[in-house]
Amino acid sequence: MVQQLGHLPMGWLMLALLAMMASGAFFVGRVQAERFSAAGSGRFHSRPNYHGYYVAMWTVVPALVMAMAYGLLGDDIVRALLRRELPASFSAMPPIELSVYLDSISRAASQGGFSGSDRIFSAITNRFLELQGVIKTVTIGLTTLCAGSGFLLARRRVAPGFRARNKVEGGMEAFLFLCAAVAIATTVGIVASLLYESLRFFAQVPIWDFLLGTRWNAQTSAEFGALPLFFGTFMIALIAMLIAAPVGLFAAIYLSEYAGPRVRGSVKPILEVLAGIPTVVYGFFALLVVAPTIRTIAVWINMTLINAGVTSEPFLAAQPTSALAAGLVMGIMVIPFVSSLSDDVINAVPQTLRDAAYAMGATKSETVKHVVLPAALPGIIASLLLAVSRAIGETMIVVMAAGQRARISADPTADLTTITVQIVALLTGETEFDSPKTLSAFALGLVLFVITLIFNLIALRVVQKYREKYD
Amino acid sequence: MESTVTSAPPATSPGTQANEPERLTFPRIECRDINVFYGDKQAIFDISLPIPDRSVTALIGPSGCGKSTFLRCLNRMNDTIESCRVEGQIIMDGENINDAAIDPVLLRSRVGMVFQKPNPFPKSIYDNISYGPRIHGLAASREDLDGMVEKSLRRAGLWEEVKDRLTAPANSLSGGQQQRLCIARAIAVQPEVILMDEPCSALDPVATARIEELIDELRKRYCIVIVTHSMQQAARVSQRTAFFHLGILVEMGETDQIFTNPRERRTEDYITGRFG
The missing domain is CATH 1.10.3720.10 (MetI-like)
Structure with a gap:
C-alpha cells in the first residue's frame, strides 16, 4: 500500500490541491464578507472579492512553500533515509559509485518498480518506493495542514473594518518583487561564480x-x-x-x-x-x-x-x-x-x-x-x-x-x-x-x-x- | 456657396484700394481657386485670396478650418505631407508657385516660415541664424556672415539680449527668445514673404507682446501672413483679416471692418464668441 503511494504523481496532485484550496478559500472569504455586509454590520472597507483574495492568498502561500520545499528536498530526504538502511557492504563503496547506484534505483522506481533477477536491487527499489510513499503522504498532509491553518487564521480576520484590499495589494507587490529578484539574483550569481573561478585561476596564473x-x-x-x-x-x-x-x-x-x-x-x-x-x-x-x-x-x-x-x-x-x-x-x-x-x-x-x-x-x-x-x-x-x-x-x-x-x-x-x-x-x-x-x-x-x-x-x-x- | 462667391476678393478689393492706396497698391500673392485634399478628404474649398505686400494679413477661424493648411500652401510645405494634394493657382511675381516647374527649395528661400512652437536647431545661436545664408550661399566671407547674423538678430529685436553669447546653445534661451530667434532665422535667408503659424500660442503674454511689436515693425519690409487663434491679436497686428470656416473663406477685408462691421453672420458669431 505504502509502496503504491510512491507512484503518486506529486506535481499534478499538488497543482490540483492548490487550485482547489485557492478557489475554495476565495469563495469562503467572499461569502463571509458578503454575509457580514448583508447583515448590515457597518460599512466594509474592502469589497467582498478582496476578502476572498486575502483568504485565498493565506491559504495558498504556506501550501506553496511546502510544495516547493518538497520539490527541492524531497528526493534528497528519501535518499538519505534509504542510505541509512543499506547493508554494510554498501558503505564501503566510493561516494560517486554509490550515488550512481542510487540514481539507477530511482530511475527503476520511477518506471514502476524493478522486476528483474537482481534480488538485492529489487528489494532496494521497493524500499525506495516505500520511503517515497511515506514522504509524499507526509508532504500532502503537511501541505494541507499549512493551508488549513493559514485559511483559518485569515478567515478569522474577515471583518468590516479589515483592510483586505491593502493587504492583497501588498501581496501582489511582494509577488512582483520576487519575480524581479529572480532575474537580479541570477545575474549576481553568474557574476559571483565568474569572479570566484577567475580568482582561483589568477591564484595559479598571474x-x-x-x-x-x-x-x-x-x-x-x-x-x-x-x-x-x-x-x-x-x-x-x-x-x-x-x-x-x-x-x-x-x-x-x-x-x-x-x-x-x-x-x-x-x-x-x-x-x-x-x-x-x-x-x-x-x-x-x-x-x-x-x-x-x-x-x-x-x-x-x-x-x-x-x-x-x-x-x-x-x-x-x-x-x-x-x-x-x-x-x-x-x-x-x-x-x-x-x-x-x-x-x-x-x-x-x-x-x-x-x-x-x-x-x-x-x-x-x-x-x-x-x-x-x-x-x-x-x-x-x-x-x-x-x-x-x-x-x-x-x-x-x-x-x-x-x-x-x-x-x-x-x-x-x-x-x-x-x-x-x-x-x-x-x-x-x-x-x-x-x-x-x-x-x-x-x-x-x-x-x-x-x-x-x-x-x-x-x-x-x-x-x-x-x-x-x-x- | 453663393454667399462666399459674392464675398470673394475681386468684389471688395477695389473699394479697399481706394481707402488705403499706399498699402494695397498691388497684391504680393494672388491665390485663385485653391483646393486642398488630404487623401480623399477635402480640407480647403475654392479659396481665392489676394495678399497685399508690406502689410500683415491675419487668417482666423475655429480649429480645423483649414487656415494652417492654407498657409502651408504659400511655401509648398504641404509637399512634405505624403497624402496632401493642392490644386489651384498661387501667383507670386507673375509665376504660379504651384507649377511643377517651380523648385520648392528656391520658393522657400523667398517665403520664410515661423512655426507654432519655437523650433530652434539644437545648435548655437550663431549657427541657427547662419544656417540659411550658408546653405543658400548668401555670404561671401566670414565677416559678411557675421554681419548677416547681426542684422537678422537686430531686426528680430534679439541682438541686445544675445550679442555676448552667440555660441551658447539656442535651447538655453527662453521660449519668447527662441521664437524671436526663429524669426531672425527666417529673416536671415532674406525672404520677401514671412508666414507665421500661431507664433505666440506657446508664449506668455509678455513674450507675446514683444513678438507682436516685432511683427508690426517687420511689416514695413515684408509681406506677412499670420494664422492666429487670438482675435485680439488679429485685431492688434493685422491690416487685413480673412475668416475661414470648414475649409471655406467666409469673409475677408480690412481688419477694422471685419471686427466692427462684419458682413457675414458667421463671422460675427465667431468674433463675438458665439461659436468656435
Missing part, C-alpha cells in the same frame, strides 16, 4: 601574464597570454562594424527619411528578419560561402603580385578560415541592430525641426545632414556601441569561420581566434574543473563580461542624456 601575455596555448602547454585573443576579438568586431555602421546607418536614414510608408512597411520587417536568423546559419554561410571566396580572391592577389614582381613571397596568408570572413558575416548580422535602433532615434527627432529646415529652403539631404543627424547623433552612437558589444560577444560565427590559431596579425585573410572561440574550445570535450585550463575559460568570460558591460553602460548613459533633451 593576472598580468594573462592580460598582457602574447602567447596563448591553453590546450597543449600551459601558456595563458590572452592578448592575441583580445586582438582577434577586436579585429573581427572592427571589420564587422566597418560593414554594419555605414550600411545600417544609411539604411536607417533611407527608411526614416526617404522611403514612403509602403516601402518602409515592407523593407523594415525584412531587415529585422536578419536579426531573427540563428547565428549558426550565419556561421555556416561564413564557413562554406564567404571564407572560400575570400581565400580564392586572396590567392589571386598573391599570384598577381608575384607575377608582377612586386613580391617574391605570398603577400596575404589566404587561409581557409579568416578574420575577414567572420567579420564580414558578423557585420551583416549586426546591421539590423544598428538600423533598427538608429531608425528609432531618427524618428524621434521632432518633425518641427525638419519643418524648420525645409521652410528655410534646405533640401532633403541638407536637412538630414545638418539637422536630423546631429540631433540624433547620441542615439546613433548608442546604437553603434550596442552593436559592438553584440559583435564582441558573438560566438557561433567566429567558432565556425575565424579559426583556432591565437596570433596577432593585421592580415585580414589570416585565421585568428577570439575570446568566445577559446571559451568554447576550453569547455567542450573532456574537462576537469580545477585545472588552470578550464579555469582560464572563466577568466576569459569575466573579461568578456566586463568589456560588454562597459559598452552597454556607455550606450545606456548616452541614450538617457539624449532622452532628457527632447522629453
Whole structure:
C-alpha cells in the first residue's frame, strides 16, 4: 500500500490541491464578507472579492512553500533515509559509485518498480518506493495542514473594518518583487561564480601574464597570454562594424527619411528578419560561402603580385578560415541592430525641426545632414556601441569561420581566434574543473563580461542624456 | 456657396484700394481657386485670396478650418505631407508657385516660415541664424556672415539680449527668445514673404507682446501672413483679416471692418464668441 503511494504523481496532485484550496478559500472569504455586509454590520472597507483574495492568498502561500520545499528536498530526504538502511557492504563503496547506484534505483522506481533477477536491487527499489510513499503522504498532509491553518487564521480576520484590499495589494507587490529578484539574483550569481573561478585561476596564473601575455596555448602547454585573443576579438568586431555602421546607418536614414510608408512597411520587417536568423546559419554561410571566396580572391592577389614582381613571397596568408570572413558575416548580422535602433532615434527627432529646415529652403539631404543627424547623433552612437558589444560577444560565427590559431596579425585573410572561440574550445570535450585550463575559460568570460558591460553602460548613459533633451 | 462667391476678393478689393492706396497698391500673392485634399478628404474649398505686400494679413477661424493648411500652401510645405494634394493657382511675381516647374527649395528661400512652437536647431545661436545664408550661399566671407547674423538678430529685436553669447546653445534661451530667434532665422535667408503659424500660442503674454511689436515693425519690409487663434491679436497686428470656416473663406477685408462691421453672420458669431 505504502509502496503504491510512491507512484503518486506529486506535481499534478499538488497543482490540483492548490487550485482547489485557492478557489475554495476565495469563495469562503467572499461569502463571509458578503454575509457580514448583508447583515448590515457597518460599512466594509474592502469589497467582498478582496476578502476572498486575502483568504485565498493565506491559504495558498504556506501550501506553496511546502510544495516547493518538497520539490527541492524531497528526493534528497528519501535518499538519505534509504542510505541509512543499506547493508554494510554498501558503505564501503566510493561516494560517486554509490550515488550512481542510487540514481539507477530511482530511475527503476520511477518506471514502476524493478522486476528483474537482481534480488538485492529489487528489494532496494521497493524500499525506495516505500520511503517515497511515506514522504509524499507526509508532504500532502503537511501541505494541507499549512493551508488549513493559514485559511483559518485569515478567515478569522474577515471583518468590516479589515483592510483586505491593502493587504492583497501588498501581496501582489511582494509577488512582483520576487519575480524581479529572480532575474537580479541570477545575474549576481553568474557574476559571483565568474569572479570566484577567475580568482582561483589568477591564484595559479598571474593576472598580468594573462592580460598582457602574447602567447596563448591553453590546450597543449600551459601558456595563458590572452592578448592575441583580445586582438582577434577586436579585429573581427572592427571589420564587422566597418560593414554594419555605414550600411545600417544609411539604411536607417533611407527608411526614416526617404522611403514612403509602403516601402518602409515592407523593407523594415525584412531587415529585422536578419536579426531573427540563428547565428549558426550565419556561421555556416561564413564557413562554406564567404571564407572560400575570400581565400580564392586572396590567392589571386598573391599570384598577381608575384607575377608582377612586386613580391617574391605570398603577400596575404589566404587561409581557409579568416578574420575577414567572420567579420564580414558578423557585420551583416549586426546591421539590423544598428538600423533598427538608429531608425528609432531618427524618428524621434521632432518633425518641427525638419519643418524648420525645409521652410528655410534646405533640401532633403541638407536637412538630414545638418539637422536630423546631429540631433540624433547620441542615439546613433548608442546604437553603434550596442552593436559592438553584440559583435564582441558573438560566438557561433567566429567558432565556425575565424579559426583556432591565437596570433596577432593585421592580415585580414589570416585565421585568428577570439575570446568566445577559446571559451568554447576550453569547455567542450573532456574537462576537469580545477585545472588552470578550464579555469582560464572563466577568466576569459569575466573579461568578456566586463568589456560588454562597459559598452552597454556607455550606450545606456548616452541614450538617457539624449532622452532628457527632447522629453 | 453663393454667399462666399459674392464675398470673394475681386468684389471688395477695389473699394479697399481706394481707402488705403499706399498699402494695397498691388497684391504680393494672388491665390485663385485653391483646393486642398488630404487623401480623399477635402480640407480647403475654392479659396481665392489676394495678399497685399508690406502689410500683415491675419487668417482666423475655429480649429480645423483649414487656415494652417492654407498657409502651408504659400511655401509648398504641404509637399512634405505624403497624402496632401493642392490644386489651384498661387501667383507670386507673375509665376504660379504651384507649377511643377517651380523648385520648392528656391520658393522657400523667398517665403520664410515661423512655426507654432519655437523650433530652434539644437545648435548655437550663431549657427541657427547662419544656417540659411550658408546653405543658400548668401555670404561671401566670414565677416559678411557675421554681419548677416547681426542684422537678422537686430531686426528680430534679439541682438541686445544675445550679442555676448552667440555660441551658447539656442535651447538655453527662453521660449519668447527662441521664437524671436526663429524669426531672425527666417529673416536671415532674406525672404520677401514671412508666414507665421500661431507664433505666440506657446508664449506668455509678455513674450507675446514683444513678438507682436516685432511683427508690426517687420511689416514695413515684408509681406506677412499670420494664422492666429487670438482675435485680439488679429485685431492688434493685422491690416487685413480673412475668416475661414470648414475649409471655406467666409469673409475677408480690412481688419477694422471685419471686427466692427462684419458682413457675414458667421463671422460675427465667431468674433463675438458665439461659436468656435
